[in-house]
Amino acid sequence: MRVRVLFFGRLKDIVGMAEEQAEISEGARVEDLFERYGRSFPELAKFRASVAASVNQEFAEWRAPLASGDEVAFLPPVSGGATPAAEENLCVLVRTPIVTSEAMERLKAPSDGAVVVFEGIVRNHSAGRSTQYLEYEAYEAMALAKMREIGAEMLGKFSIRRYAMIHRLGRLEIGETAVLVVVCSAHRGAAFDACRFAIDTLKRNVPIWKKEFFRDGAVWAEGEIPSA
Secondary structure, three states: OOEEEEEOOOHHHHHHHHHHHHOOOOOOEHHHHHHHHHOOHHHHHHHHOOEEEEEOOEOOOOEOOOOOOOOOEOOOOOOOOOOOOOOOOOEEEEEOOOOOHHHHHOOOOOOOOOOEEEEOOOOOEEEEEOOEEEEEEEOOHHHHHHHHHHHHHHHHOOOOOEEEEEEEEEEEEEOOOEEEEEEEOOOOHHHHHHHHHHHHHHHOOOOOOEEEEEEEEEOOOOOOEEEE
C-alpha cells in the first residue's frame, strides 16, 4: 500500500525532500516507516527521540498502524492566506506583514473592558550570534487545525469574547512581527491569562519551524517536542 510522507524543518534538509509517495507493507506502523528512512539517512535516526509524528494531520503514537492513502508527517520540535471576512475568531497564517492595529480594531467591541496583545518580533541576536533574518515554514493545514483547537480550548477555559492568532511564514526581517495573539474580554484578568495560555500552547504544539540566518550560515532553531 502507498502513503504520502512529509518532512519539515531540519528533517527536510537531512532527507533532501519535502515529500514523497512511499510503498509500505500491510500492517506497517509509523515507527516502521521512520525506521526505514533512518536506515537510508543515518542523521535522521539521531533525531528519533525529539521527532513527533502525525497521521492525517493529527498527532499519532509511534505504534499507530498505517492504512493506504494516509498522510504521514515527521515533525521536528516546533519553534514555536487570506482571512475569511465572516470568521468570528482569527486563526491564520500569512506571508505579508502583520498589522497589529488592524487586528485589534477588527476584534474589539464596546462590551470589552480589556484587549491584551502579545506580539512576538524578530530580534537581532540568538545564542550570542548576530541574526540577519529568519525564515518560518509550517505544516499549514495541521498548523491551522491546531491553532483552532487552542482557540476552542481557550474559549472554554477563560471568560473571553474573541481572539486572534496570526503567524507569519516566509522570510522575516529584524523587527518584524512573527506571531500575534489578541484577546478581547470584559475583564483584564481573563484576557491576560488567555493570551499567555494561547502563545505558550502555540509555541509548544503548532507545527511551525524557524530557521535563523547568520553571516556564517544558518540553523534551524531548537524547539519543543509537540504533545499529542
